[in-house]
Amino acid sequence: MSFITVNNLWKEYGDQVVLENLNLSVKQGEFCTLVGASGCGKSTFLKMLLGQETQTRGELLLDGAAFPAEPDRNRGIVFQRYSVFPHLTVRQNVLMGLELEQKPLLGKLFGRARKDALARVEAMLESVGLSPSANKWPHELSGGMQQRLAIAQSLIMRPRVLLLDEPFGALDPGIRSDMHNLLLKLWRETGTTIFMVTHDLKEGFYLGTRLLVFDKTRHDPHSPNAYGATITYDLPIGKTDRAVLEDIDHSVAKTARYQAA
Numbered sequence: 697m698s699f700i701t702v703n704n705l706w707k708e709y710g711d712q713v714v715l716e717n718l719n720l721s722v723k724q725g726e727f728c729t730l731v732g733a734s735g736c737g738k739s740t741f742l743k744m745l746l747g748q749e750t751q752t753r754g755e756l757l758l759d760g761a762a763f764p765a766e767p768d769r770n771r772g773i774v775f776q777r778y779s780v781f782p783h784l785t786v787r788q789n790v791l792m793g794l795e796l797e798q799k800p801l802l803g804k805l806f807g808r809a810r811k812d813a814l815a816r817v818e819a820m821l822e823s824v825g826l827s828p829s830a831n832k833w834p835h836e837l838s839g840g841m842q843q844r845l846a847i848a849q850s851l852i853m854r855p856r857v858l859l860l861d862e863p864f865g866a867l868d869p870g871i872r873s874d875m876h877n878l879l880l881k882l883w884r885e886t887g888t889t890i891f892m893v894t895h896d897l898k899e900g901f902y903l904g905t906r907l908l909v910f911d912k913t914r915h916d917p918h919s920p921n922a923y924g925a926t927i928t929y930d931l932p933i934g935k936t937d938r939a940v941l942e943d944i945d946h947s948v949a950k951t952a953r954y955q956a957a
């Protein structure tokens with residue numbers, strides 16, 4: 697059965713059509729990577745999946761029911777930068793979600809509940825390789841460590857859907873490949889469904905089980921906002937030949953030129 701269903705989904709901001717007629721059916725545990733020219737609406741789509749934005753038209757279903765309109769623990773998100781709290785230590789950053797979930801008013805756990813939560817936090821820090829840095833402050837961490845912390849902070853809540861908006865875009869290539877391996881390990885361990893935006897087609901192919909290309913198929917030079925992007929390719933990874941990749945590269949670059957003009 698489809699876990700996430702998108703039917704004839706449109707998103708407009710004022711007179712700007714950002715996304716038009718998206719249709720998609722995603723099974724639980726899939727790893728979808730999203731690529732497309734800058735400004736094509738990939739982040740907007742993630743925000744709709746998160747519950748931060750609502751669609752203008754169409755349906756977005758989770759297990760056959762309308763998506764909750766507010767962000768909730770079903771969905772976690774990691775941005776390119778700065779999604780951790782600078783005034784909390786690494787351990788506190790990861791613990792905070794559990795405390796707020798169980799004690800929304802006080803934001804503090806005590807006794808047995810705190811001990812159990814801390815045990816989960818320690819296991820998560822171990823899993824992302826941050827145990828030795830548990831007492832550090834975010835500003836004392838490298839970019840890669842900050843992103844590992846942001847991922848830990850999301851995954852501790854055991855979200856059914858993990859949304860990643862160019863999470864490795866600001867990292868050096870060497871660190872990126874470590875992060876890829878870590879993400880694949882965590883994805884296999886948790887079985888969470890992932891949507892990840894990337895500008896790097898190769899990264900999209902390496903990580904995902906499915907590649908979604910967001911692109912505009914219609915352009916009006918006199919009215920650049922009249923048409924939105926849609927999903928032009930929806931490819932199972934591992935079964936795609938070189939000519940298709942070149943085609944994607946070519947059409948995304950063309951849209952980017954239109955947007956820049």
Ligand SMILES: Nc1ncnc2c1ncn2[C@@H]1O[C@H](COP(=O)(O)OP(=O)(O)OP(=O)(O)O)[C@@H](O)[C@H]1O
Pocket residue numbers: 709714732733734735736737738739740741
């Ligand atoms: N809250 C908003 N109000 C008005 N317009 C918005 C809003 N959010 C996004 N947009 C517009 O929607 C379009 C799509 O933006 P979005 O950030 O989703 O693109 P993107 O594909 O993620 O781009 P990039 O790859 O550069 O991050 C842009 O033209 C942007 O200006």
